[in-house]
Amino acid sequence: MAVREQNNFILTEGTKEYLSLWVDKFAKDPSMVIKKAGEIYNIIKGGNNLLEVGCGLGHTLLFLSYFYKFCQGIEIMDDFYNRCVVNVSEKNNVGIFHGDAVDFRGGDRKYDTILFDAVLNNITHAHFYGIMKNLRGLIEDGGVCFMTSLADQSLKQQYIEGLPALLSRKGFNPTRIAEIVENNMHPKCQASWWSKEELGTFFEAMGGEMECLAPTFKDDPAIEVKFDVLVRFP
Numbered sequence: 001m002a003v004r005e006q007n008n009f010i011l012t013e014g015t016k017e018y019l020s021l022w023v024d025k026f027a028k029d030p031s032m033v034i035k036k037a038g039e040i041y042n043i044i045k046g047g048n049n050l051l052e053v054g055c056g057l058g059h060t061l062l063f064l065s066y067f068y069k070f071c072q073g074i075e076i077m078d079d080f081y082n083r084c085v086v087n088v089s090e091k092n093n094v095g096i097f098h099g100d101a102v103d104f105r106g107g108d109r110k111y112d113t114i115l116f117d118a119v120l121n122n123i124t125h126a127h128f129y130g131i132m133k134n135l136r137g138l139i140e141d142g143g144v145c146f147m148t149s150l151a152d153q154s155l156k157q158q159y160i161e162g163l164p165a166l167l168s169r170k171g172f173n174p175t176r177i178a179e180i181v182e183n184n185m186h187p188k189c190q191a192s193w194w195s196k197e198e199l200g201t202f203f204e205a206m207g208g209e210m211e212c213l214a215p216t217f218k219d220d221p222a223i224e225v226k227f228d229v230l231v232r233f234p
């Protein structure tokens with residue numbers, strides 16, 4: 001509780017508005033999300049219990065529910081949550097918590113996989129660290145935490161400065177660039193950049209061993225500034 005008050009975790013109005021834009025798009029055509037879920041599966045493989053932070057409309061959860069005995073989603077936004085509940089309603093091994101992952105209490109269940117699919121860029125560092133401190137006790141020995149689509153801090157300056165060159169590069173999508181440049185993702189929207197070193201130190205202090213991987217989302221034109229992170233908790 002104190003941590004939450006201290007850091008005042010919250011998604012900004014701009015971030016919520018930005019995320020809302022994706023609700024209809026993903027509802028109409030979840031193929032992109034499902035394809036990525038396949039890539040995620042290739043890394044995490046399946047197991048007993050999966051916890052997905054920021055499960056959106058639930059398409060990734062639905063896909064992964066065939067490879068885990070139980071899947072728990074957490075979704076903070078009302079419109080995502082409401083549709084997610086409908087999307088997973090036929091599955092009896094999927095549960096959804098409506099709220100901030102900072103407030104999730106897992107009961108006795110431990111998880112062998114915790115997934116954050118394209119969540120970290122929409123929350124502040126303090127928010128993410130608060131979530132991890134809350135969830136750490138729920139990770140089984142030998143479990144993993146997998147985070148996709150982080151934007152790289154070390155490339156941030158280079159990326160912003162190199163914008164004109166990138167814009168002129170064949171096949172590069174200028175709209176996508178505008179979306180990911182800091183504070184320009186959407187008016188009032190937060191976009192967080194991540195340092196591999198800082199994250200490594202954070203997870204090490206939690207007893208985790210971090211590895212940086214190439215992005216699972218291979219169609220993203222901004223792929224060169226993205227990376228995925230796999231943390232093993234021995």
Ligand SMILES: C[S@@+](CC[C@H](N)C(=O)[O-])C[C@H]1O[C@@H](n2cnc3c(N)ncnc32)[C@H](O)[C@@H]1O
Binds near residue numbers: 026074
């Ligand atoms: C890119 S979407 C995830 C897509 C998902 N894999 C799917 O299958 O549709 C990221 C989600 O994270 C949610 N989110 C962001 N911060 C959160 C938090 N602190 N707690 C719970 N959900 C959060 C957002 O509302 C958004 O729906």
